[in-house]
Amino acid sequence: MLEHGGNLGDAGRRFGRDDWVDLSTGINPHWYPAPALPGNAWHRLPEADPALAKAACAFYGAALMLPVAGTQAAIQALPRLRAPSRVTVAAPSYAEHAHHWAKHGHTLTQTPFADLEAALACSDVMVVCNPNNPTGATVPAPQLLAWADTLAARGGWLVVDEAFGDTAPQQSITAHAERPGIIVLRSIGKFFGLAGIRLGFVAAEQSLLMRLADELGPWTVSGPAQHIALAALRDQAWQRQSRAALAASGARLQTLLGEAGISSSGTALFQWWPEPQAEALWQHMAERGIWVRLFQHAARGIRLGLPADEAAWQRLHTALHQWTLR
Numbered sequence: 001m002l003e004h005g006g007n008l009g010d011a012g013r014r015f016g017r018d019d020w021v022d023l024s025t026g027i028n029p030h031w032y033p034a035p036a037l038p039g040n041a042w043h044r045l046p047e048a049d050p051a052l053a054k055a056a057c058a059f060y061g062a063a064l065m066l067p068v069a070g071t072q073a074a075i076q077a078l079p080r081l082r083a084p085s086r087v088t089v090a091a092p093s094y095a096e097h098a099h100h101w102a103k104h105g106h107t108l109t110q111t112p113f114a115d116l117e118a119a120l121a122c123s124d125v126m127v128v129c130n131p132n133n134p135t136g137a138t139v140p141a142p143q144l145l146a147w148a149d150t151l152a153a154r155g156g157w158l159v160v161d162e163a164f165g166d167t168a169p170q171q172s173i174t175a176h177a178e179r180p181g182i183i184v185l186r187s188i189g190k191f192f193g194l195a196g197i198r199l200g201f202v203a204a205e206q207s208l209l210m211r212l213a214d215e216l217g218p219w220t221v222s223g224p225a226q227h228i229a230l231a232a233l234r235d236q237a238w239q240r241q242s243r244a245a246l247a248a249s250g251a252r253l254q255t256l257l258g259e260a261g262i263s264s265s266g267t268a269l270f271q272w273w274p275e276p277q278a279e280a281l282w283q284h285m286a287e288r289g290i291w292v293r294l295f296q297h298a299a300r301g302i303r304l305g306l307p308a309d310e311a312a313w314q315r316l317h318t319a320l321h322q323w324t325l326r
Contacts, residue, residue, distance in 0.1 A: 005024030005291075006022070006025045008022055008291065014286075017289055019289050020290070020291050021308075021316065022305075023291060023293075023304045024305065025305050026133065026190060026267070026270035026303070027195050027269070028192065028193035028242065028306070029305070029308035030242070030245065031192065031193025032235070034194075035228065035231045041223045041224045044223055046223035046226060049230065052226050052229060052230050053065050055229075055230055056201045058233070060186050060201065060203065061174055062175060062178075062184070062203040063177070063178045064206055064209060065209075066204075066209045066212060067201055067220070068199075068220060069200075070187070070189065070199060070200045071161065071186070071187050072198075073220065074200065075100055077212060077216055079100050079106060081208075081211055081212065082106070082125065084106055085106050085124035086124045087123065087126075087127065088109050088119045088122075088126045089101065090110075090113055090127065091110035091111060092295070092299030093129040093132050093135075093161075094129050094133045094161060097129075097159075098110055101125070113132070113137050113139070124151070124156045125151070125157045125159065126157075128160050129161040130160050131162075131168065134270070134303040135265060136266035137265070138171055141170075144173050145176055145179075148179065149181075151181050157183055159183045160183070160184050161185045162174065163189070164190050164267050165186065166190065166192075167267060167269060168268070174186065178204075178205050179205070182204065184204070185202055186201045187199075187200045188200060188232065191242065192232045192242075194229070197228055198225060199221055246269060246306070247268050249306045250269065253304065253307075256316065256320065257271055259320075260321065262275075269306065270303055270306070272302065273301055274300060274301040275302045276300075278296065278300050278301055279294065281323060282302065284319065284322070285319055288322075289315070290315060290316060
């Protein structure tokens, strides 16, 4: 399997400590407070609750949405729904996309964001993370919709992974996902901080969602996950407060990095920068109990999520200061 953030077990075994400040994911450190579960939540088969899809449509602005067991489930299933195709995946981006399209007989090309327009002519499927993970780069919504029209005219798809899109809803094309050839992935895990319940949503035209549902099979989302997510999607007061708090924290993180001489980009949930001494900085942080996301190979750099409290902010500040003085 590919390596991902959040692997504190690996961190502990490698560095022999358990007092980690975990900045290795872009997950909201102040997660939605899960409500109490019904007494039979662990007993009943988890039949799909229509109220959950309705709440997701209202929150994301979509006409139709399919709940899935995290966007990962859709990422793995979508390549199985097409005959061998020419697939362009924006790079660098979330590695699972390229990994799974390559496994199912498709011709895969990984293309920098700046070259996606030119790659459109030789693509049947284009996959874009927007905002991008790990760099935070974005493609304007009108441009994405134009690409989708071009692809749809020849039976192609534009797959847009908006897992980190909840803090910048103006960039989303979810409201247009009923149009042919558009598939949008959304995640409960990032903004709501509920990665552990494994729940995401797919927006697309009805015929494609029906094919995807058949591919995934019954009972894909647990009953407890449905109950918790329904409360989160309906809680507008929490959503407003969290967007404001995340915007402030994201700006603070970028400023803190700037004070250490690091020019970063990202979203309200994380910052990333190309780092020529990426391995050395990762080691420096780990030795101080700060677990960051190291990217090697094409996306050589570091990604930091948000500290959870003031003590964690101060530990990060100290570690960055020590790095600049080395």
